[in-house]
Amino acid sequence: MSLPLLLEGLASLFPPERLLTGPAELAVYESDALTSFRARPPAVVLPETGEEVVQTVRLCHEHGVPFVPRGSGTSLSGGSLPLQDGIVIALNRLDRILRIDPEESIAVVEPGVINRRVTEAAAEHGLLYAPDPSSQSVCSIGGNLAFNSGGAHCLRHGMTSNHVLGLKAVLPDGEVVRLGGESLESVGPDWLGLFVGSEGLFGIALEVTLRLVAAPEAVRTVLATYANLAAAGDAVARIVADGLLPVAMEIMDKLAIEAAACVVNGIPDVPALLIVELEGERALVDADAERLDAAIAASGALEARATEDPAERVEIWRGRKSAFSAVGRLSPDYLVQDGVVPRTRLGETLAAIERLSSERGLRVANVFHAGDGNLHPLILFDGAEPGALQRAEDLAGDILRLCVRVGGSITGEHGVGVEKLAYLLELTPPEDVELMCRLRRAVDPAELANRGKALPVADEAMSA
Amino acid sequence: MTAAAQSVGALQEALRTHSRVLPRGAGTKSALSVPADGVTSLDLGGHCGIVDYDPAELTFTARAGTPVREVETALSAERQHLPFDPPWRDATLGGVVAAGTSGPASYRHGGVRDFVIGVDFLDGTGTLVHGGGRVVKNAAGFDLPKLMVGSMGRLGILVALTFKVFPRPEAWTTIRAQSADLESALEQARHLARGPITLDALELEPPGRLWIRVSGPPRTLAPRCERLIRMLDADIERFDGHADARIWSAAREVAWAPAGAAVVKAALTPSRVATLDAELVVAGAARRYSRAATVAWIAWPPQRSLAELDRLLGRHGLTGLALTGPAGSGLLGARTGGAFAHRVRRALDPDDRFPEV
Numbered sequence: 001m002s003l004p005l006l007l008e009g010l011a012s013l014f015p016p017e018r019l020l021t022g023p024a025e026l027a028v029y030e031s032d033a034l035t036s037f038r039a040r041p042p043a044v045v046l047p048e049t050g051e052e053v054v055q056t057v058r059l060c061h062e063h064g065v066p067f068v069p070r071g072s073g074t075s076l077s078g079g080s081l082p083l084q085d086g087i088v089i090a091l092n093r094l095d096r097i098l099r100i101d102p103e104e105s106i107a108v109v110e111p112g113v114i115n116r117r118v119t120e121a122a123a124e125h126g127l128l129y130a131p132d133p134s135s136q137s138v139c140s141i142g143g144n145l146a147f148n149s150g151g152a153h154c155l156r157h158g159m160t161s162n163h164v165l166g167l168k169a170v171l172p173d174g175e176v177v178r179l180g181g182e183s184l185e186s187v188g189p190d191w192l193g194l195f196v197g198s199e200g201l202f203g204i205a206l207e208v209t210l211r212l213v214a215a216p217e218a219v220r221t222v223l224a225t226y227a228n229l230a231a232a233g234d235a236v237a238r239i240v241a242d243g244l245l246p247v248a249m250e251i252m253d254k255l256a257i258e259a260a261a262c263v264v265n266g267i268p269d270v271p272a273l274l275i276v277e278l279e280g281e282r283a284l285v286d287a288d289a290e291r292l293d294a295a296i297a298a299s300g301a302l303e304a305r306a307t308e309d310p311a312e313r314v315e316i317w318r319g320r321k322s323a324f325s326a327v328g329r330l331s332p333d334y335l336v337q338d339g340v341v342p343r344t345r346l347g348e349t350l351a352a353i354e355r356l357s358s359e360r361g362l363r364v365a366n367v368f369h370a371g372d373g374n375l376h377p378l379i380l381f382d383g384a385e386p387g388a389l390q391r392a393e394d395l396a397g398d399i400l401r402l403c404v405r406v407g408g409s410i411t412g413e414h415g416v417g418v419e420k421l422a423y424l425l426e427l428t429p430p431e432d433v434e435l436m437c438r439l440r441r442a443v444d445p446a447e448l449a450n451r452g453k454a455l456p457v458a459d460e461a462m463s464a
Numbered sequence: 465m466t467a468a469a470q471s472v473g474a475l476q477e478a479l480r481t482h483s484r485v486l487p488r489g490a491g492t493k494s495a496l497s498v499p500a501d502g503v504t505s506l507d508l509g510g511h512c513g514i515v516d517y518d519p520a521e522l523t524f525t526a527r528a529g530t531p532v533r534e535v536e537t538a539l540s541a542e543r544q545h546l547p548f549d550p551p552w553r554d555a556t557l558g559g560v561v562a563a564g565t566s567g568p569a570s571y572r573h574g575g576v577r578d579f580v581i582g583v584d585f586l587d588g589t590g591t592l593v594h595g596g597g598r599v600v601k602n603a604a605g606f607d608l609p610k611l612m613v614g615s616m617g618r619l620g621i622l623v624a625l626t627f628k629v630f631p632r633p634e635a636w637t638t639i640r641a642q643s644a645d646l647e648s649a650l651e652q653a654r655h656l657a658r659g660p661i662t663l664d665a666l667e668l669e670p671p672g673r674l675w676i677r678v679s680g681p682p683r684t685l686a687p688r689c690e691r692l693i694r695m696l697d698a699d700i701e702r703f704d705g706h707a708d709a710r711i712w713s714a715a716r717e718v719a720w721a722p723a724g725a726a727v728v729k730a731a732l733t734p735s736r737v738a739t740l741d742a743e744l745v746v747a748g749a750a751r752r753y754s755r756a757a758t759v760a761w762i763a764w765p766p767q768r769s770l771a772e773l774d775r776l777l778g779r780h781g782l783t784g785l786a787l788t789g790p791a792g793s794g795l796l797g798a799r800t801g802g803a804f805a806h807r808v809r810r811a812l813d814p815d816d817r818f819p820e821v
Contacts, residue, residue, distance in 0.1 A: 103654065104733045126658065148603055161607060162578050169804075177802040183731035185759035186564060187783045188794070189619060189821060190577055191801040193610025194808065197603060202804070217660035241520065243543055243631035281662040283688050287681045340599045344520045372600045412601035424604055435593045435812075436606050442811035443804065454605075 001064040003042055003085065009059040010045055010087070018046040029088050032073040032080045033135075034419055036333070036389060041068070041082035048093045050110070050168070050206035056089055057204065058174030066451040069200045071112060071140030076336050077417025079147055079199055079453055086451065089204065091142050097121050098207065106165060106182055107210045111142025118210060127212040130157035133413070134321040145205050148197030150413035152320065153277070155371040156247040157213075159413065161196040166209035169195065171202065172444035182209055194439075199415050200450035202443050216279040220289055221313045224296050224304040225270040229253050229366070232272040233347045235299035236370040239276065240343065242295050244288055248277040249371035250320055256365040256378070259326040264319040270302060274370070275320055323367045324378065331363070331380035335392050338414040339403030343373045352402055353377055360395045362388075374412035375403070397423065416454045425456060470510035472592055472623055478506055479590040479621070479817065486819055487617040489529060489556030493563050495726065496616050498791035503819060506621065508558055514538055515624065516598075522629050523581065523598055528558030528622040545632040547573040551716050558622040563787060564614030565729070567716050568665035568677070571755045573630060577613040582626030585612060588813030592623065600628045611808070614785070616794050618818045619809060633679030636664065637689060638708040641698035643672040650737055650757060652696055657734075657756040661692050667715065668753040670741055674698070677712065715752075721763035722750055726770060726789025728796065730760045730782050740780055747776070764789065770796065795821070 010019050020026055021043045031038045047053045060067045066086030073080050082088050094110035097117065101107070102125040107118055115136040118129040132151035133139055139149070144160045145167070157163075166180030180192035195202050226232040232251045239246065252260065252273045261267040276292060278285045289306065296304045307313060327334050341349045350366065353375075357364040365378040377399055381392040400410045400420070404427045410416070416424050425433060437455055441447065447457050467482065469475040479485060482504040488497040489508055499505045508529040517524035519542040526535060532546075533553040539545050549567035550560040561583070566575030573579075582596035585608075595608020612622060643649040649672045656666060656676065665677040674696075678688055685704075693700050703711060714720070721727050732740065734757040744751050750763040762784070764773050770786055777784045777797025784796035799805075809821055 102658070103735060105657070106733075148607070150601060150603075154601070156573075158574065158578055159601070161610065162574060171804060175803045177804045178800055179804065180800065181731060181783070182733050183758050184755055185566075185575065185729070185731040186577060186614060187729065187731045187785045188564070188799075189615045189801070189805065189808075190564070190610045190613045191805050191808065193577060193607050193613065195804070196610075197607050214658055214660070237520065240522065245631055281660055281688070283684045283691075284662055284680050287684050338603075340601050342518075342521050342523075342599055344518065369601070374601045407597075408599045409597050409602040409604050411603045412599075413603050415603050416605070420604070428605065429594065431591050432594050432605065435587060435591070439606060439808060439811045442807040 003065055006059055006063040006065045006087070007043055009063070010043065010056065013052065013055055013059070014045055020044040020046070029070070029082055029090070032075040032078060034076055034078040034081070034417065037078045037081050037418055039082045039084050041084065041086060041088045044088040044090055046090050046093055050094065053089060053091070053094070053204055053206060054170045054174060054176060057170050057172065060087065060448055061173045064446055064448070066448045068450055069142070069146070069204045071143030072114070072138050074135040074139045074143065075147065075417060076338070076414045077411070077419040079415055079417040081418050083451060091140065091204070100125060102127060104182060105212045107212055109141055109208055109210065111140060111145070111205050111208060113141050115139050115141060115144055122212045123215065126215050128215045129163070129210060129212055131160045131163055134324060141208055141210070142205050145196055145208055146198065146200045147415040148413070150374070152248045152250055152369060155249060155369065156245055161193060163211045164192065164196050164208060165211050166192060167195065167205045168207040169203045169205045172449035180209070184211065199417065199454040201440050201454055203449055218282045218285040218308065219277065219279040219313065220285050220306055220308050221316055222276045222292060222296065222304060222306045223316055224274045224301040225268050226272040226274065226301055229272045229350055230347055231300050232274045233350065233370065235274055235296055235301065238295045238299050239292065242291055244292055244295070246276050246292070246371065247279045248275065250275040251366070251368055251370040252320065252323060253366040255330070255363060256323045256327070256367040259330050259365060260319045260323045262329040263322045263326045264315065266315060267319045275316060320367070327365055327378045327380065331382065333381050333383040335379040335396050337375065337377045337379065337396050337399055338411045339375050339400050339408060340412040341373045341375065341403050341406050341408035345406040346370065346373055349375065349402060349406060353399055356395060356398050360391055362392055362395055372412070373408065401427065418453055421454070421456065465504045466507055467504055468507040468510055475506065475586055475621060475623065476590045478504070479586060484817060484819065487558065487562070487621045489559030490531060490554050492552040492555040493559060493787040495786040495789050495792055496563055496794050497559070500791060500819065508556065511623070512556070519544060523600065523626060524629065525582065525598060525624060525626040526557055527624050529556050531556055532560060539629055540632065543632050544629045546579065546627065547630045548575050548579055549716055550576065551718055553716065557625050561613055561622060561625055562615055562617045563785070565787065568667050568712060568754055571666050572662065572664045577610055579627050580609045580613060580625060581628050583609045583612050583622060584624040585620035585622050587620050588815055588817040596626065598626050616821065618821045619812045635682040635685060636677055636679040636708050637685045638703040638711055639676045639689060639692060640701045640703065641674040641676060641696050643674070643698045646671040646738060646741060648672060649674055650734060652698060653756055654734060655695060659695060661688060665712070666756045668757055670751060670753065675711065718761065720750060720752060724766040725750065725763035726766070727787045728762045728764055728773060728784045729787060730762060730777055730784035730797065731758070732760055732782055733758060736780065736782070740782070743776055
């Protein structure tokens with residue numbers, strides 16, 4: 001490996017203002033949204049074209065230097081945490097929407113395009129780009145693709161992977177490939193499906209073809225309040241049992257509500273809050289609304305309010321989606337978890353989290369996608385207090401082990417990154433990890449692409 | 465040669481004792497399940513049964529040899545269903561995933577790739593590995609369930625599968641809309657696809673016939689159909705109850721394909737239908753354009769070689785997959801994946817135990 005030679009090569013590829021090596025310029029890139037992990041890379045490059053990305057990757061390959069692709073840096077699992085001995089390829093300037101084709105209902109975009117820009121561009125044609133991670137106003141499509149991001153509405157719409165039709169990507173040795181195409185149908189092995197969600201280990205997407213759907217005619221959002229979390233959970237079970245298929249079902253607990261109330265007005269001060277959204281054809285939404293209202297009434301809600309007013313709906317979702325960052329108002333530091341449990345085990349899991357939280361003496365706020373069993377416990381701690389981070393991490397570990405024990409997963413949508421790597425190794429059968437490492441090394445023998453994320457690197461795997 | 469296996473151990477044993485193998489489910493897709501000379505057919509038909517189904521979870525796990533028909537019966541009893549109605553109900557779940565086949569109803573909620581959430585499979589070294597899980601959302605590890613969709617038994621031997629399922633609609637109805645020609649039918653299909661009405665299926669039977677299915681609470685169907693009909697400029701006929709069920713049952717069995725024809729599916733987009741169709745007409749192929757004309761189902765006449773269709777699809781930049789008809793490599797026309805595909809395949813099957821993709 002030769003970092004100096006790589007830097008020399010990059011200097012001939014990029015003007016100085018797009019090859020950052022000064023400490024002040026690099027400081028911004030030291031971490032992503034998982035701020036408890038930091039590393040200063042020796043250099044950051046800011047390519048403006050796909051070809052520059054390809055050339056950069058080729059140089060890294062030639063000199064055996066690892067690279068970390070980075071979009072907006074919103075990863076909550078440290079997915080774009082830099083390496084001290086590898087460069088960062090920041091993709092923000094590849095931010096062109098190359099094509100919106102309303103006839104074929106597709107959008108072709110570069111990886112640095114912000115999620116919400118696609119949604120807005122699609123809306124001009126009466127179309128919708130469905131994936132809506134809470135960070136949608138800042139997160140990039142490339143990052144969404146690498147981590148197969150979800151969002152509140154993936155209950156019915158599916159994850160990012162269900163909305164990516166094709167891509168052009170550069171593999172870790174600089175070879176450029178095309179996967180998938182423009183059709184809704186995939187034919188032959190789903191290479192594209194494997195690439196999406198691989199946390200940058202298989203290379204960098206340069207052009208992404210996204211599927212757009214017809215914007216719904218009606219959207220109805222119900223906000224129901226409950227005297228306790230279990231009652232809100234029961235309501236979700238009731239809705240599912242009734243055969244309804246909402247696009248979103250979200251629950252916030254008392255602490256999360258308190259946090260959201262710091263930044264958004266009009267959030268009711270209650271122990272638990274349930275948001276259910278129906279969308280689609282007017283006649284179907286109306287028919288489902290009657291049944292949904294009946295189910296919520298029967299579930300012992302303190303109060304339920306339904307709205308189709310766009311401004312009110314935006315406000316409700318702002319409250320929900322701001323909850324993560326708003327928790328910062330309640331505590332100097334927090335860890336966000338992303339475990340998944342089978343839907344029927346939600347109640348017992350929440351009770352167990354409450355127990356663990358009091359045992360460890362740390363507050364936990366719960367905001368979660370109740371419809372698909374995806375929990376987001378936010379563990380509050382004060383990093384200035386000695387040992388607090390460790391206790392928070394221990395509690396996070398307890399929660400993840402609990403999720404796996406009841407048949408779930410350590411991550412639903414944030415990815416493994418660096419943060420959950422130890423848990424992946426602890427909780428996944430070794431032969432499954434071995435196969436994934438084999439796949440990774442077949443594509444990237446030197447393990448240059450996003451080394452240290454998602455999977456152990458070769459010698460770590462040996463000692464694990 | 466054929467070897468039958470009813471357990472994972474027996475499958476591993478068969479993989480150890482035969483140099484090259486190709487799994488087979490119910491054999492509904494002969495082009496993918498009939499082995500070439502020197503390849504042993506591994507019969508998974510006996511490795512069947514639903515392992516776990518909790519309706520409250522909206523997921524189930526079953527062995528790969530379980531027939532679709534059996535799964536549908538079990539789901540139906542709980543008012544749930546597989547929303548992508550896999551073609552050929554005698555097919556096994558493993559065969560559906562390996563062929564990547566989705567039926568007309570995939571128009572509404574997506575195809576098999578959107579519903580398979582967990583896989584257990586044997587890789588080429590005979591190791592039992594797991595991908596995905598039993599929960600509907602899972603970002604831990606590579607998405608191996610998706611990779612197995614369309615893998616044609618050539619990247620691994622599927623042993624067990626977990627699917628998410630949806631509530632089953634209370635009632636359906638079908639509208640047949642007859643237009644003058646292909647162009648006009650395509651235009652109407654586009655109009656409907658961009659429109660406000662939620663459709664379960666939107667199939668084009670060329671030249672000018674659209675089959676449109678809607679579902680929902682029974683009392684919503686009549687007014688919605690009226691609204692739908694107002695959006696169309698065509699001769700309309702409506703089918704309810706048994707008549708509706710018969711239409712889609714026949715569509716799922718690909719009953720429209722002439723006996724002896726090779727059934728091929730090809731991915732496309734609506735704007736490519738017209739030029740493709742013109743050539744298929746000349747070749748004498750029967751065809752249907754499914755999922756709002758984003759997939760072509762082609763019945764290629766037996767007197768023509770598939771090499772001809774391979775070239776035809778290639779010229780249009782389309783990829784196809786032969787499902788029935790003579791055994792072969794399956795894939796036709798343009799290939800994607802390049803070096804990525806090659807490397808992934810080598811990792812899963814380092815000793816070439818499965819036929820080439």
